Amino acid sequence: MSNSLAGTKIGFVGLGNMGKPMAKHLHEAGANVMVWNRSSEPAEWAIGEGMQRAQNLSELASWVSDGIVCINLTNTEVVREVVFGDQGLIQQWHPTALLIDFGTTSVEATQEFGKRISWVDAPVSGGQVGAEAGTLSIMAGGSDENFARALPILKTVGQRITHMGPMGSGQVTKLANQLIVAQTIDAVAQALRLAELSGVESSRVREALLGGFAESRILQLHGERMTKRDFRAGGRAELQLKDVRLICDMAKAVGFHSQTLNNCLSQWEELVETRGLGDVDHSGLFLLYE
Numbered sequence: 001m002s003n004s005l006a007g008t009k010i011g012f013v014g015l016g017n018m019g020k021p022m023a024k025h026l027h028e029a030g031a032n033v034m035v036w037n038r039s040s041e042p043a044e045w046a047i048g049e050g051m052q053r054a055q056n057l058s059e060l061a062s063w064v065s066d067g068i069v070c071i072n073l074t075n076t077e078v079v080r081e082v083v084f085g086d087q088g089l090i091q092q093w094h095p096t097a098l099l100i101d102f103g104t105t106s107v108e109a110t111q112e113f114g115k116r117i118s119w120v121d122a123p124v125s126g127g128q129v130g131a132e133a134g135t136l137s138i139m140a141g142g143s144d145e146n147f148a149r150a151l152p153i154l155k156t157v158g159q160r161i162t163h164m165g166p167m168g169s170g171q172v173t174k175l176a177n178q179l180i181v182a183q184t185i186d187a188v189a190q191a192l193r194l195a196e197l198s199g200v201e202s203s204r205v206r207e208a209l210l211g212g213f214a215e216s217r218i219l220q221l222h223g224e225r226m227t228k229r230d231f232r233a234g235g236r237a238e239l240q241l242k243d244v245r246l247i248c249d250m251a252k253a254v255g256f257h258s259q260t261l262n263n264c265l266s267q268w269e270e271l272v273e274t275r276g277l278g279d280v281d282h283s284g285l286f287l288l289y290e
Contacts, residue, residue, distance in 0.1 A: 008067065114168070119167060127234055134158070231287070236279055275288075
């Protein structure tokens, strides 16, 4: 990888399945990367890769100074705590620093956060596979100035980058993406299980459908997991439920009504809350039909 970010100071908070490879790409592009993570093992991994580790969020914000902090966190409440909490980044935040939020965060909260500090909402699509390959699709919201400043980082971790408009536009687009993902996982699960119950091997059904009008990355990747019953978490089901709830919040705010969206919420709540399977991969929605 080229040294396209040589000398750039970047803080990275949140080294989960997505954050770890993204931070590594930034480091390999020549950036000086300092990380912070709630649990120590991923942070120790980062040290082994040549990055620096902050002992707390104030230290990271102070070190970054007027540079850029990237966050990739699980939900809106954690974002609020990490950035604006009593022990958060805000305690040592430089007035001209920029924050890039790669996670899926509430639209309303994102718009609120962007009034307090310079912010780009840049949620991603492509999963762990895309994060590791550096081929994520990124949908960004924020001012033209902030987007231009963030763009070299976005290009390092992603392949298809689109500036959607003002603050929150990226999150709106990501939630539209997640609506398609959540319901398509359900459709693929139903189709493959229905085929099995009818006496046709689901792996062969999947192969036959690839290349046809029903082809999708979900049929390709998650469909294979369903046929193999391999539900080790890449994207956890509990996070998919979190996103569906954000979709429902957005729909309520704009007066949008949908019975299929209501059913989608019920399906994910059954998998995660009723059956206690929040830690399986979201392709594990298939288990509802077994």
